[in-house]
Amino acid sequence: MSAAQWTILAILAATVAMFVWGRWRHDMVAMAALLACVLAGLLPASSAFTGFGHPAVITVACVLVLSRGLQTSGLVDLLARRVLPAKAGVGSSLVALIGLGALLSGFMNNVGAMALLMPVAVRLAERLQLAPGQVLMPLAFGTILGGMTTLIGTPPNLIVAGFRQEQGMGSFGMFDFTPVGLSVALAGVLLIAFIGWRLVPVRKQAGMEGFDTGAYLTEVRVPKGSSSVGQTLNALEIALDKAGTQVVGLVRNEVRVLAPSPWRHVVADDILVIEADAEALPQLLAVLELRLEESRRPESDPEAESEPEASDAPADNAASPDAAPAETPAKPGQPAKASAPPSTDAADPEETAPAAESSRNKSDIRLVELVIRPGSGLEGRSASDLLLRTRYGLNLLAVSRQGQRARARLRAMPLHAGDLLLMQGPFETIAEFASDNGCVPLAERKLHIPSPRKAWQAGSIMVAAVAAAALGWLPAAIAFAMAVLASMALRTVSPRAVYEAVDWPVVVLLAALMPVAGAMETTGTADLIARFMLDHLAQGHAVLGLGLILVVTMFLSDLMNNAATAAVMCPIALGTASALGASADPFLMAVAIGASCAFLTPIGHQNNTLILGPGGFRFGDYWRLGLPLEVLVVAISMPVLLMVWPL
Structure with missing residues (x-):
């Protein structure tokens, strides 16, 4: 091995370790890896930031903006009311809900789809007299499965398509992922809806009186x-x-x-x-x-x-401050009738200054439960840092965090993704706070639809962009960039909200890891890893090699960000295909499927993290449904891969 190969392997190992550790945000780790490659001479400084202009990165950003338009226009709420049965049993209701989540995830950001349908899932659990977790976990897994069905469904698909294009084979089309992805998604939805929901741990049986939120x-x-x-x-x-x-x-x-x-x-x-x-x-x-x-x-x-x-108690007699909280969850004493936050397009952030709070209707004081989404600006900050009273006129009354007890005072407690917040204040102010800071209200309220016309405009823009990319009229990045421009012109997404809609940590992550993956190829490290896997594990068999790529990718995706997993595994998959003399397409597709299948842990995918608090889950709860689902994914995807994308 050359010095360059040892160096890139050391950087890659440190990057994966940092991803798994989770102490730093993913975009920080990716940027550190990129700069380390530049300083080590593995990448020229002039090409370090070329990833920011990569079509896959542009497409991801545009899809996030279009997803905001679908959310704020009320189109999803309209679909939910039309599609979901009012009196069906558990199986039929879950098929409808999870199927809708999977369908939406194929054409919009799957985290956004999950956030929109969470209040619907809570209401459905109440009607079916199930624990909320028995509906929330199936919905989370269903939205993850739906993302693998189209090019724009999830960032790993765009990354895989980008690597194929860089190899001179052209990019994958909009629906090239559909045969395998749809087969896996259909099988997964049916398993979850009729069998899998029974495997979800039940912390408390919820009746018609409310839903579980933990202590x-x-x-x-x-x-x-x-x-x-x-x-x-x-x-x-x-x-x-x-x-x-x-x-x-x-x-x-x-x-x-x-x-x-x-x-x-x-x-x-x-x-x-x-x-x-x-x-x-x-x-x-x-x-x-x-x-x-x-x-x-x-x-x-x-x-x-x-x-x-x-402490005034001896250490051996003291109650452990890290003891798990009581597992008896409950609803607020004064439940607010709330759901997804109203559109933020009507008012810009600057227009919601603290001075405006004096004009609020102070008699409309509510108690509303919010769950913090992954990537929220609240992560790592406290109520004191946020100046909740002076900026919003709100009170943080309580925090629910499953599995641990914080040592800090309530107003000084750093908040985490998945925490449940009990907020007190005028409902409209709480809704603005939730929208501004990446939170999802959990109680029931009909979604405010600014205009049915905007709902259909947002849907039409998305359909037109998908059609233009699928039919080859325009490259995907161009088609979706034009769709964003149309959304701004028609104000289905306000010009100011465009930049708020982009998940910048994801964009930086993708842009930084693209050149790092290129360094793995240019130094021969990807080929070296591929040959090691083939010689010692797959022993030269192409089918075993394909299965190995799929399983390794799935394992890594359970421990680190799925986009990072795809960026790390694509060069290895290409090297494995080259070493076997096989087509690269099935191996790249295996990476796309594996990177989208993070079902064993709450950290593998943002949707898993999002349900951690509302479902009352612990780290070890996910594998009970996730492991059978991953086994099913391998069993379905392998034969379909070999049939649709021959070796």
């Missing part, structure tokens, strides 16, 4: 004159047990005690950190005469920093 971590203050003043924590906990809640900490004089002694007496202005179901909050507040800390603080109070921590 919240919140803070309550003991006001002067409260009946709780002077009582011991042990006495309070006996009363709290009856409401299904528990004390997990105490704050006194701005110092947090993680494991307070049960015999400590409560004094006025103590803050109790409690873990409670949302519907139990009104009861415990009334009985114990407590007040929600975040709702009582006036807006003039400064956003405080996190307090130092202390």
Whole structure:
């Protein structure tokens, strides 16, 4: 092996390790890998950023913008009301919902499709008397499957098509992915709808009264004159047990005690950190005469920093602060009737300044549950960082995070993707906050449709772009760029919202990894890896080599971003095909299928992360349905690949 090969292998190994570790965002890791290749002399500086002009990157950005138009126009809500049966059984209802999600994902961003249909899934779970997770996980997997059916359905397909074009074989067409992708998607949807949903772990059986959201971590203050003043924590906990809640900490004089002694007496202005179901909050507040800390603080109070921590209990007797929260989820005590946020096209961000909040209807105060989407601007930030009161006039009352208990004060707690937030404030303000910050409201409300005319315009623009690309009239990047321009002209997406609709971390990820993958080819590293796999694993058999590429890609996709997986595996797939003297097409298709099949972990795909909190799931819950689904994918895709794309 040459020094260049050792160097690119070291960079690749470090990149994959960083992707799996997850400490840095994917675009940061990809950019670091790109710059490392430049500094190591593996890439000329003049070509380091050519990936930003790659047609696949342009197409991804344009599809994200067009997806925004489909969302804000209300077209999806219209389809949901027309397609979903009102009184069908579990199997038929799930087929309709998952089928709609898969269909939408074939032509728009699958994360956007998932976010739009999540409130529909929650309502369906309520009607069928199922746990929300039994509908949310099937929907998430269905939208992932649907993405593999067309060129624009998911970024890995565009990346694979880009690599084929760079090899001088031309790009894959719009529906070249359909024979294999549709076969896999149909089989997967049927498995999930009639058998797979039974494999989803049930945290609690949801009835007609509401949906499961897990235990919240919140803070309550003991006001002067409260009946709780002077009582011991042990006495309070006996009363709290009856409401299904528990004390997990105490704050006194701005110092947090993680494991307070049960015999400590409560004094006025103590803050109790409690873990409670949302519907139990009104009861415990009334009985114990407590007040929600975040709702009582006036807006003039400064956003405080996190307090130092202390403990007055011995370490061996202290309750573990990392213990899993109670598994009894519940609904809010005052459920808001909300769904996907209204269109943001009517008002630009600058027009929603804090000063405008004084004109809001303050009598329309709601409690609304929001789930944080992956890639949201809220990740890693706290309520204090966001200036929720001064900027939005909102209160963050509680946070639900399955599987762990935060040590920070509520207003200083860094937020994560999948967290559930219990927000208090005017509904329109909460809707604006959700739209601006990548959150999805979970309670029920009919989607606001700005104009039926815009809904059909957005759909027509998307259909025209797909037709132009599929029939070969225009290259895909040009067709979708023209569609974006038409959307801006007709204002199905406002010009200001165009740049907000683009998922820039994904764009940077793709643009940075394209040249890195090129360095793997030019140094011969991809061919070296391919020969090692063939000689020691596939032993020269083309079919075994194809299956190996598919399985390895699926495994990596469960651990790292699917677009990154496709970019890493495409050079290896091309090298394997060349070493076997076989056609490159089936191997590239195997990469596309494998990169789109991340069903074993919550980190493999954004849709899996999105349902983590609302479904009450833990890391190990996904494989129960995901493993049979991945086995089915291999069993269906291998023969179809060999039939449609002969070796």
